Amino acid sequence: MSAHPRLSLNQATIKYADLAEALDATVKAGYESIGLWREPVQAAGLSRSIRLVEDSGLRVSSLCRGGFFTMEESAARRESIDDNRRAIAEAHALGAPALVLVAGGLPEGSRDLVGARERVRDAIAELADDATAARVTLTIEPLHPMYVSDRAVISTLGQALDIAEQFPLGVVGAVVDTFHVWWDPQLLAQIERAAGRIASYQVCDWATPLPADVLLGRHYPGDGVIDFESITAAVEAAGYAGDVEVEIFNQQIWDSPYDEVAARTRDSFAAVVGPHLS
Amino acid sequence: MSAHPRLSLNQATIKYADLAEALDATVKAGYESIGLWREPVQAAGLSRSIRLVEDSGLRVSSLCRGGFFTMEESAARRESIDDNRRAIAEAHALGAPALVLVAGGLPEGSRDLVGARERVRDAIAELADDATAARVTLTIEPLHPMYVSDRAVISTLGQALDIAEQFPLGVVGAVVDTFHVWWDPQLLAQIERAAGRIASYQVCDWATPLPADVLLGRHYPGDGVIDFESITAAVEAAGYAGDVEVEIFNQQIWDSPYDEVAARTRDSFAAVVGPHLS
Numbered sequence: 182m183s184a185h186p187r188l189s190l191n192q193a194t195i196k197y198a199d200l201a202e203a204l205d206a207t208v209k210a211g212y213e214s215i216g217l218w219r220e221p222v223q224a225a226g227l228s229r230s231i232r233l234v235e236d237s238g239l240r241v242s243s244l245c246r247g248g249f250f251t252m253e254e255s256a257a258r259r260e261s262i263d264d265n266r267r268a269i270a271e272a273h274a275l276g277a278p279a280l281v282l283v284a285g286g287l288p289e290g291s292r293d294l295v296g297a298r299e300r301v302r303d304a305i306a307e308l309a310d311d312a313t314a315a316r317v318t319l320t321i322e323p324l325h326p327m328y329v330s331d332r333a334v335i336s337t338l339g340q341a342l343d344i345a346e347q348f349p350l351g352v353v354g355a356v357v358d359t360f361h362v363w364w365d366p367q368l369l370a371q372i373e374r375a376a377g378r379i380a381s382y383q384v385c386d387w388a389t390p391l392p393a394d395v396l397l398g399r400h401y402p403g404d405g406v407i408d409f410e411s412i413t414a415a416v417e418a419a420g421y422a423g424d425v426e427v428e429i430f431n432q433q434i435w436d437s438p439y440d441e442v443a444a445r446t447r448d449s450f451a452a453v454v455g456p457h458l459s
Numbered sequence: 460m461s462a463h464p465r466l467s468l469n470q471a472t473i474k475y476a477d478l479a480e481a482l483d484a485t486v487k488a489g490y491e492s493i494g495l496w497r498e499p500v501q502a503a504g505l506s507r508s509i510r511l512v513e514d515s516g517l518r519v520s521s522l523c524r525g526g527f528f529t530m531e532e533s534a535a536r537r538e539s540i541d542d543n544r545r546a547i548a549e550a551h552a553l554g555a556p557a558l559v560l561v562a563g564g565l566p567e568g569s570r571d572l573v574g575a576r577e578r579v580r581d582a583i584a585e586l587a588d589d590a591t592a593a594r595v596t597l598t599i600e601p602l603h604p605m606y607v608s609d610r611a612v613i614s615t616l617g618q619a620l621d622i623a624e625q626f627p628l629g630v631v632g633a634v635v636d637t638f639h640v641w642w643d644p645q646l647l648a649q650i651e652r653a654a655g656r657i658a659s660y661q662v663c664d665w666a667t668p669l670p671a672d673v674l675l676g677r678h679y680p681g682d683g684v685i686d687f688e689s690i691t692a693a694v695e696a697a698g699y700a701g702d703v704e705v706e707i708f709n710q711q712i713w714d715s716p717y718d719e720v721a722a723r724t725r726d727s728f729a730a731v732v733g734p735h736l737s
Contacts, residue, residue, distance in 0.1 A: 294641075294686065298644065326642040339644075339645075363572075365604070365614070366614065366615060366617075367617075389609045406565055406569070
């Protein structure tokens with residue numbers, strides 16, 4: 182059974198698979214595209230990863246992830262910037278059009294959310310030339326506000342666009358991840374504003390109660406309360422024509438066989454997201 | 460030791476105290492004001508509650524809570540509207556200037572967030588005449604977006620103001636609760652916009668990791684990462700001159716002696732919020 186031609190399996194959905202296993206499960210379930218993470222790529226080695234991806238015949242929809250650069254000027258900040266330069270190079274080498282950036286939380290002991298947010302912009306400014314040269318879009322991912330203090334000080338699509346718009350189209354963009362932004366009363370207006378800036382569209386569902394680890398409360402599309410029709414239609418109307426990733430952090434799904442997860446992801450996507458894509 | 464003259468102890472901070480015990484702990488810790496909840500008031504009986512409050516000499520800063528009216532037209536919706544009318548009457552009888560409204564989440568089985576939000580506005584429109592007559596401000600509380608699906612579809616101050624501004628000043632206002640809104644990149648601008656509309660200012664702190672029940676992750680001011688200086692200064696600049704409540708949902712605090720909680724609340728407030736009040 183083939184998957185929707187624009188569906189991409191984000192590797193985090195089968196977190197415990199190594200790169201070869203992830204590519205294999207993705208191909209077997211009929212996908213044409215995969216979203217990669219740096220850790221399994223590094224575990225396989227970059228050269229071997231490039232070969233494995235080429236052999237699989239899959240497109241690479243994005244590379245996760247850079248970012249984590251909210252700290253003040255310091256050796257740690259230089260290390261972060263350098264690591265992000267390496268991530269841009271890896272994305273380029275793997276043929277990923279987008280490098281997903283998670284901003285990072287408040288530095289230890291800090292209450293200066295405004296300053297942390299400014300330093301995200303400054304870090305992106307440092308990376309923009311590398312990204313331009315590599316033709317990799319620095320793709321800011323707004324994370325749900327419940328992660329603002331410890332993971333990502335960028336909480337809304339509007340905020341991501343406020344930064345992205347300071348740079349040329351194609352150099353800095355934004356992720357629309359339904360789990361993170363579905364609650365936002367300004368979402369549809371901001372998606373419209375984002376025309377040309379959406380560099381990744383990720384889907385998974387929201388349901389309550391949240392699990393004890395709130396990072397893991399994501400679900401297959403259709404298993405929660407998100408209205409994928411209106412969000413997907415808005416993303417389409419904003420001109421996004423790229424792959425659509427399913428990225429689910431969920432312990433029960435992580436503990437399931439990779440093939441089963443890839444198939445169930447494909448089918449849930451076909452049921453509630455695919456019909457709203459052109 | 461006396462508390463800051465504008466400090467009010469929200470009764471939920473000592474959740475297991477009955478009304479008499481709550482008033483007693485509040486008076487003994489040197490407060491001039493208390494925020495009441497309907498359940499303990501109803502347990503004591505409204506007439507007796509009024510006498511107890513009068514005898515205590517405390518002001519009542521607000522009554523929690525009305526709302527929960529996102530359902531479609533039905534007997535349940537009529538019951539909710541009627542219950543909110545009773546809540547307005549109770550607030551009036553207790554001398555509370557503000558009735559706090561928590562919107563309610565998505566109705567069971569619904570994915571229509573836009574519709575649920577419209578029905579919040581419609582419910583408030585139904586209640587506005589009662590509130591005007593009772594001189595009780597219907598005070599919309601935006602809750603953190605992690606509660607959007609199961610508790611409150613109103614997630615930002617801007618969204619609360621979009622509704623409040625459809626009604627006269629004094630009839631419909633908004634709560635600024637630091638725990639719920641501190642992450643919002645538009646917060647300071649929306650507080651400025653809220654001049655004359657802020658009918659309750661509530662403070663407590665945010666820290667991670669969140670507990671297994673994310674409702675209970677609130678902390679004494681100063682024990683987390685919120686910058687009370689900038690938020691409090693903005694609320695002051697917007698002209699809010701009323702009482703400032705500390706409202707903490709936290710199992711460990713609930714399990715502590717009431718007097719200890721009232722004293723610790725007073726002292727933490729004096730350290731990190733009081734200095735920024737006029």
